[in-house]
Amino acid sequence: xxxxxxxxxxxxxxxxxxxxxxxxxxxxxxxxxxxxxxxxxxxxxxxxxxxxxxxxxxxxxxxxxxxxxxxxxxxxxxxxxxxxxxxxxxxxxxxxxxxxxxxxxxxxxxxxxxxxx
Amino acid sequence: xxxxxxxxxxxxxxxxxxxxxxxxxxxxxxxxxxxxxxxxxxxxxxxxxxxxxxxxxxxxxxxxxxxxxxxxxxxxxxxxxxxxxxxxxxxxxxxxxxxxxxxxxxxxxxxxx
Numbered sequence: 001x002x003x004x005x006x007x008x009x010x011x012x013x014x015x016x017x018x019x020x021x022x023x024x025x026x027x028x029x030x031x032x033x034x035x036x037x038x039x040x041x042x043x044x045x046x047x048x049x050x051x052x053x054x055x056x057x058x059x060x061x062x063x064x065x066x067x068x069x070x071x072x073x074x075x076x077x078x079x080x081x082x083x084x085x086x087x088x089x090x091x092x093x094x095x096x097x098x099x100x101x102x103x104x105x106x107x108x109x110x111x112x113x114x115x116x117x
Numbered sequence: 118x119x120x121x122x123x124x125x126x127x128x129x130x131x132x133x134x135x136x137x138x139x140x141x142x143x144x145x146x147x148x149x150x151x152x153x154x155x156x157x158x159x160x161x162x163x164x165x166x167x168x169x170x171x172x173x174x175x176x177x178x179x180x181x182x183x184x185x186x187x188x189x190x191x192x193x194x195x196x197x198x199x200x201x202x203x204x205x206x207x208x209x210x211x212x213x214x215x216x217x218x219x220x221x222x223x224x225x226x227x228x229x230x
Contacts, residue, residue, distance in 0.1 A: 037221070109159060
């Protein structure tokens, strides 16, 4: 089974609208971390937001929020008030375990978001 | 604050040549990672350093690849000899500690002709 599943290869959203990018994960660890990264067409990988498995509140960073549903093993990224500059590939990633020995990030295949003016 | 700095941004060279990719992690970060990204395989971890020591190099494709971290502020990834199938984007990333996110450099787009 895939550890990170992003079921939407491509998404379109109207400028100024909100959009949700889906991510489900599979792990038997109790301690893990979930990350979202943005990769614009220029190629860099930009860290957006982090959610720890023990965090009780959903993470938020500006226009980004993470809809964390632990029982369903989902960590969807919500982008509010979409902007043209949000057009990019978005990757969900998971780190299993805790401590220095937990360094592997497992990435999903990504979702390509296109913002329409 | 300066992010992870990689050089060069682009490299085009002929097969058989030696290629050296460079990375300066974020100051104070004690973990450094080298990744390779291709359309076919996505992002693959090549090697992980902690406190300048290589901890996991199981992702290094073959003996043609080598990586060093002589000090806390510099790392290199070397391919010798290079082959066309090495063409990819190579990323360096660093993190402060285990519960912090990895921050990526802008990547090196490598083309081997």
